[in-house]
Amino acid sequence: MQSRKCYSVAMSLRFAVLALAAGAGFSFFLGRMARVYILQQQQQKQELQRSPSISTHIHPSLPSPLLGASHHVPTTTEYTSKQFHPMGRASESFLIRSHSSSLSSEQTSLSSQETSTRNHSNTASRQYLAADISGIHNRRWLEKYLDSETGVALLLNELVAKSQDSFLSYHCQTVAKQRISCTGIAPHGHVVLHVLSGRLSLDVFGITLDTKAVSRIFSTPLVAKPPPATATATKTSLSVADSVAKRKHQAQTFANGAFVHPAMLAHEFPRTVLVLGGSSATVKNILQYSTVERLLLVDMDPTWSGDCHALVATPWNKVAVQVSTIAPTIHA
Amino acid sequence: MAWFANTSQAVEDMVDVVFVEQGPSSTAPFGGVSDMDLVSVVDHITDLISEEGIVVIQTPTKTQEDRKEKYNWVEGFVAQGREYENIREYTEGEANFLIAFVEDKVSLGRWFGNEAEVNFAIRERVVVPLDYMDGSTMQRYRYPSRRAEDDFCQDHPDDATCKEGHGLDPQRYLIPISSFEVKQSTIPNAGRGIFMKHAAEAGSYVFMDDCVDGMHLTDSTIRLVENIVEGDYDDINVDIWETIMWYADGYGYTAEDFGTRAYDVDAGIGTFVNHGCNGTTNVGKESSLHLSEDSFTAISEGLPSVHGTPSLKFNPALDRTLRSHGCGENIALRDLHEGEEIFNNYMTFEASDNLEEMANSLRAECSGRTVGQVSQYEMSASKAETFPGLHHLLSFLGEANSSSSADQLLLSMVNTTDQRSSIVQVAS
Numbered sequence: 001m002q003s004r005k006c007y008s009v010a011m012s013l014r015f016a017v018l019a020l021a022a023g024a025g026f027s028f029f030l031g032r033m034a035r036v037y038i039l040q041q042q043q044q045k046q047e048l049q050r051s052p053s054i055s056t057h058i059h060p061s062l063p064s065p066l067l068g069a070s071h072h073v074p075t076t077t078e079y080t081s082k083q084f085h086p087m088g089r090a091s092e093s094f095l096i097r098s099h100s101s102s103l104s105s106e107q108t109s110l111s112s113q114e115t116s117t118r119n120h121s122n123t124a125s126r127q128y129l130a131a132d133i134s135g136i137h138n139r140r141w142l143e144k145y146l147d148s149e150t151g152v153a154l155l156l157n158e159l160v161a162k163s164q165d166s167f168l169s170y171h172c173q174t175v176a177k178q179r180i181s182c183t184g185i186a187p188h189g190h191v192v193l194h195v196l197s198g199r200l201s202l203d204v205f206g207i208t209l210d211t212k213a214v215s216r217i218f219s220t221p222l223v224a225k226p227p228p229a230t231a232t233a234t235k236t237s238l239s240v241a242d243s244v245a246k247r248k249h250q251a252q253t254f255a256n257g258a259f260v261h262p263a264m265l266a267h268e269f270p271r272t273v274l275v276l277g278g279s280s281a282t283v284k285n286i287l288q289y290s291t292v293e294r295l296l297l298v299d300m301d302p303t304w305s306g307d308c309h310a311l312v313a314t315p316w317n318k319v320a321v322q323v324s325t326i327a328p329t330i331h332a
Numbered sequence: 333m334a335w336f337a338n339t340s341q342a343v344e345d346m347v348d349v350v351f352v353e354q355g356p357s358s359t360a361p362f363g364g365v366s367d368m369d370l371v372s373v374v375d376h377i378t379d380l381i382s383e384e385g386i387v388v389i390q391t392p393t394k395t396q397e398d399r400k401e402k403y404n405w406v407e408g409f410v411a412q413g414r415e416y417e418n419i420r421e422y423t424e425g426e427a428n429f430l431i432a433f434v435e436d437k438v439s440l441g442r443w444f445g446n447e448a449e450v451n452f453a454i455r456e457r458v459v460v461p462l463d464y465m466d467g468s469t470m471q472r473y474r475y476p477s478r479r480a481e482d483d484f485c486q487d488h489p490d491d492a493t494c495k496e497g498h499g500l501d502p503q504r505y506l507i508p509i510s511s512f513e514v515k516q517s518t519i520p521n522a523g524r525g526i527f528m529k530h531a532a533e534a535g536s537y538v539f540m541d542d543c544v545d546g547m548h549l550t551d552s553t554i555r556l557v558e559n560i561v562e563g564d565y566d567d568i569n570v571d572i573w574e575t576i577m578w579y580a581d582g583y584g585y586t587a588e589d590f591g592t593r594a595y596d597v598d599a600g601i602g603t604f605v606n607h608g609c610n611g612t613t614n615v616g617k618e619s620s621l622h623l624s625e626d627s628f629t630a631i632s633e634g635l636p637s638v639h640g641t642p643s644l645k646f647n648p649a650l651d652r653t654l655r656s657h658g659c660g661e662n663i664a665l666r667d668l669h670e671g672e673e674i675f676n677n678y679m680t681f682e683a684s685d686n687l688e689e690m691a692n693s694l695r696a697e698c699s700g701r702t703v704g705q706v707s708q709y710e711m712s713a714s715k716a717e718t719f720p721g722l723h724h725l726l727s728f729l730g731e732a733n734s735s736s737s738a739d740q741l742l743l744s745m746v747n748t749t750d751q752r753s754s755i756v757q758v759a760s
Contacts, residue, residue: 251425254464258424261465262473263349263386263431265453266443270348274380276373277353286351288460296347 061150065167065184066157133200133218146195149173149180155217156184159191159204162213253281260285274298346382352389370401374408378415384436387416393428399483405430406646418589419646421480422473428480441551441591447471449552476648484648493649493657500660505536507664509600512539517606518673520700525673526605532668538615542600543659549580551591558593585681589654596658608675609698614668617661620677625694 145151149172160167170184184191189206202214260282264270272294273286286292352373377387389405392398402421409416409432418440419432433440445453447467454462485494511532517525560573584597597603608614611624650657668674678694679687696702 255424255427257462257464258422258427258469258473259353259388259390259429260351261462262422262429262443262470263351263388264457265450265465265470266431266433266439266445267348267386268384268438268442272347272349272382274347274350274377275353276351279353282351282353288462289457290459291457 061148062153062172063150063157065170066160068160068164068166130204131202131214133202146180146200149182152180152182152193152195155193156182156191158217159214160184160186160207162217163207165189165207256281256285264289272296346385347380348382348385350377350381350385350387352377352387354390354392370404371408371411374405374412378412381434383434384438385434386439387430387432387434389430389432391428391430393479393483394426399487402428402430403487410645416645420651421476421646421648423477423480424473437588437592438551440589441555441594444474444550444590444594445470445552446550476651478652480648481652491647491649493647493653496657496660499653500537500540500656504663505533506540507532507536507538507668509539509541512601512674514601514604519606519609522606524604526601528668528670528672528674531670532664534664534666534668536664536668537660538662538664538674539598539600539602540659540662542598542602543662544656545600546659547584547595547597548587548590548655549584549595549597551594554580554593554595586686587658589651596655602662605674605676607678607694607697609694613675613677614665614672615662615674616665616676617680618663618665620680621665623677623679625679625691625698 143151145155153170153172156167156170165186165188168185168187170182172180172182174180179197180195182193186207189204191207192201192203194201200218256279264273264286270289270291273292274296275282275286276298283295283297286295381387387409391402391405393402406419409419415435416432417435417437419430420443422429422431431443433443442449442453447470450467450470454466485491488494511528511530512526513529514524515527517523519525554577557573557576560568561570561577580595580597583603584595587594587596605615607625609625611621613620613624653660679690693702
């Protein structure tokens with residue numbers, strides 16, 4: 001019977017510990033290398049597209065954001081920005097006034113305005129204007145305003161100047177060669193301008209903007225409806241495209257109706273009506289009532305250019321409406 | 333200011349409706365006249381306005397300054413004393429308006445007209461179709477906005493309505509209608525009265541569940557009935573219409589805040605609560621403790637009304653809860669014991685203009701010189717001639733009820749919703 005051979009391995013405790021440590025270290029090294037090679041390389045690819053902390057690029061040719069004559073930069077203003085890697089180009093300009101520092105060096109030219117007046121108004125108008133502007137063929141105007149970020153930024157500043165408001169900052173970005181977008185932040189609203197191949201979209205919110213001023217800036221009249229199809233291509237048009245603007249107009253109509261009709265219907269027979277400071281819409285609403293025999297207007301809206309004689313010639317009033325012209329500003 | 337004063341002189345006729353349209357700035361009352369004293373403007377308007385006139389003012393409410401100006405207008409109207417009966421606020425979108433009704437409450441009654449009445453008025457007097465306004469829209473303006481209420485309560489934190497909060501207090505105990513019973517009154521010749529079957533604590537709601545279900549006869553309904561009663565219609569039996577008037581007048585009370593002739597009629601047995609003579613009132617409005625027939629002398633500016641005090645002619649918080657607030661005002665004025673008869677204060681049910689007449693009538697009843705209408709009817713030999721309205725009401729009820737006593741018939745009426753409803757349906 002063959003005797004069974006026995007083997008024995010003598011291993012010191014030190015060897016065992018070192019062997020385990022070496023194995024663990026080698027495994028960690030392999031894992032780490034794999035992570036560096038596979039994951040970080042992928043991350044670097046993403047970094048090319050998304051730059052988390054791109055420092056603000058101040059374009060030297062951009063104008064400073066406009067500070068309204070009666071406004072000042074709020075001391076609590078903070079400005080942060082995060083953007084995709086600018087494959088095209090992006091630039092911005094801003095006003096910053098922190099607790100510890102005054103205006104940034106770029107805005108030193110504005111400091112005199114800023115310190116001269118402190119009557120900043122907090123009353124924000126919730127005006128909402130959205131418009132598409134096309135058919136502008138004034139080449140000089142186009143070259144001045146729509147061919148560069150600087151030009152679009154100038155437009156932003158002009159708009160804000162007409163609104164008696166201020167900018168805190170704006171950001172412009174050229175996505176493609178002829179596609180420039182600028183967003184301006186005001187204390188209580190914003191203005192956004194998109195330019196693409198000579199077409200321009202305007203979006204204003206929370207900034208009181210006179211539509212006549214807008215028309216002057218764009219050298220084009222503001223019309224409530226899109227131009228008819230028969231309009232020639234050379235005719236410049238500015239159309240209010242956003243339904244919000246229409247709703248605002250509608251709300252004003254409702255409000256004027258709510259001003260006049262409840263009282264005219266609650267009264268048993270309104271014959272004589274006195275209007276203090278009324279608008280033309282108020283007068284027209286009142287003259288819809290056949291009971292009215294006499295209408296007294298005091299201090300008519302001086303901006304109203306309507307003709308009272310046209311209004312009083314209502315066929316349903318058996319007795320002609322008498323418009324008393326008491327205040328000097330009344331049109332009669 | 334001078335030219336506006338001249339306007340007052342230039343106007344020959346009284347003005348029915350005045351519109352004051354604000355300029356774009358809240359500091360300009362209208363048309364660029366920025367420094368005009370609003371109280372003086374209201375003075376001039378009051379000189380011009382007719383008795384049933386209406387004043388409407390466009391009042392921005394965006395800023396604190398706007399609200400201050402709004403209250404200046406209100407104070408201007410309140411300062412005119414009894415000239416202006418009610419000042420209300422209504423809203424359309426962001427636009428806000430004050431509307432002040434002059435003392436004659438005909439216009440106020442029309443303000444509370446139903447949707448069909450408004451549409452009919454538009455049909456009658458508006459020639460060009462209105463783009464926006466119609467009867468349904470008008471209904472929205474009857475109640476001020478929640479924002480108007482909040483603004484008011486922010487500026488008048490001590491106002492009783494504001495302190496009560498919104499709606500009815502869930503913490504206040506409501507005495508169920510089953511805790512009351514109808515028995516012969518302890519007052520001689522007063523007919524039936526209401527007694528407590530169980531004790532209840534002071535401050536508990538009384539007849540709340542019946543009150544919210546009460547009958548509300550609008551100004552237009554009463555006007556319609558009046559026209560029929562007073563009109564010369566050969567083919568209409570006027571008696572039944574007089575019955576309705578008697579029912580509203582005898583068992584209801586004038587709803588002052590809804591116009592000249594509106595009535596609220598209690599739906600249940602609460603209508604049998606007798607008047608508490610000489611300040612013995614134990615349920616009702618807290619203000620009723622200060623308004624007693626024996627101490628009443630003459631109408632004064634300090635009279636409590638549904639609005640509480642004259643300074644609250646303008647109260648958006650109350651205007652939003654006119655009916656529920658009226659029901660919520662019915663509380664136990666002190667602890668009520670089992671078997672105790674409860675008494676209300678009839679003075680609080682009467683329109684302020686008729687308080688003196690009401691006080692004299694109640695004094696006569698309290699002293700035993702006269703008795704109530706139902707008792708008079710029972711004692712009368714010629715019931716149909718002396719009390720035609722009540723007689724027809726009882727005849728109407730008697731057709732469906734074998735009881736012969738007037739009290740029992742009326743009790744059956746208030747206990748039977750169908751019969752109560754049928755009385756009103758006769759008019760429709």
